[in-house]
Amino acid sequence: MYESLLRFPTDLFAELDRMQREMQGFGGLSLPSSIRAVGRGAFPAINIGSTPTAIRIDAFAPGIDPAKLSISIDRGLLTIAGERASDVPEESEKLSVYAHERAVGPFKRVVSLPEDADPARVAATYRDGVVTIAVQRRESAQPRRIEVK
Amino acid sequence: MSEKREVAPRTEERHSPALVPPIDVLEDETGITLFADLPGVPMDRLTVRVDGDGLLIEGEIAVETPEGTTLAYTEVQTPRLRRVFTLSRELDTTKSDAAFKDGVLKLRIPKAEHAQPRRIAVNVG
Structure with a gap:
């Protein structure tokens, strides 16, 4: 159930999270995330x-x-x-x-x-x-x- | 009605980070209807304000969490929702009407009477 334990409700992390998702979307860095995670x-x-x-x-x-x-x-x-x-x-x-x-x-x-x-x-x-x-x-x-x- | 980019926020509070609520905007002959999704915002934390030709919709998410809760996963990371619009002159904000139920705001702004469609009779001279 935990996509990432390094998730805090602050803007900086939200931004990093968004970047991570976008990079995954373009086949870039693939950090592990939940298999059931869906796009923003x-x-x-x-x-x-x-x-x-x-x-x-x-x-x-x-x-x-x-x-x-x-x-x-x-x-x-x-x-x-x-x-x-x-x-x-x-x-x-x-x-x-x-x-x-x-x-x-x-x-x-x-x-x-x-x-x-x-x-x-x-x-x-x-x-x-x-x-x-x-x-x-x-x-x-x-x-x-x-x-x- | 057009959306206003927050280039120069007027007040301090507008600097605070906020989520942008999704909206539907419809226009018919008599006015404009706006729907906005503001889940988790109780009635007393919702602000709908008309300031000159500006319309501000702002809500604060107040979801009660039991003591000792640690957030394990969050998609809603900012407890505030905000969206700003500019209205056009033919809208009569003094007659606007708002309803808020289950986190959905419905705002109706009628057109001023002079801006409503009128049939113009053509006289045969």
């Missing part, structure tokens, strides 16, 4: 956070009907899929479309979960256009303090 601008954008007890995935998917969203876990792969309706009608004599940048149509993102993720304990919420999925870690894998007698 994929919909929905995903952030993954980690705590000792859970893995948290935020998918930035505005304007979606949560009932039409499909979230599944199969053999350690979390899949977020759905479809986004268009707000832009057909262009006609009386209607001009100047910009059509927002994602439209079916989408799918796949995230590989770490081994200690428990597929039985998953919760998903949709708020302000963000799907938040919390996958609990198995208790046996959680850090434990061992008493010395």
Whole structure:
């Protein structure tokens, strides 16, 4: 699930990351990245956070009907899929479309979960256009303090 | 409506890095409709401001994370979204109307009445 551990939310790294992706695109330096990584601008954008007890995935998917969203876990792969309706009608004599940048149509993102993720304990919420999925870690894998007698 | 390049930011806050939200812009006979994707922005962190002929859309992403979270992978790396436009004179911003739901802003700016299409009767002399 970790594309790179050297990823910090700062501009410098964002820029280096972009350059790395572009260079890979032109067959230049090939630094390793996740096999499921997709190009910049994929919909929905995903952030993954980690705590000792859970893995948290935020998918930035505005304007979606949560009932039409499909979230599944199969053999350690979390899949977020759905479809986004268009707000832009057909262009006609009386209607001009100047910009059509927002994602439209079916989408799918796949995230590989770490081994200690428990597929039985998953919760998903949709708020302000963000799907938040919390996958609990198995208790046996959680850090434990061992008493010395 | 044309997009403004931020060559000379007017205020300090505009120097802060921001993501550019994707938009749809439509025009019909009565006005312009703009849709902007601003996921993760709560209603109280959204700013839609008309300043002269300028339109500013700015939002701050506020996604709550539990304490002790370490970011393992991030595609949204800047918690701010911003886009600036210049409007043209025939648009009547005083009558504009905005709705914000599930991270999608819909902004409608009607044309001033004098700019709306009118049928001109031709008299036979």
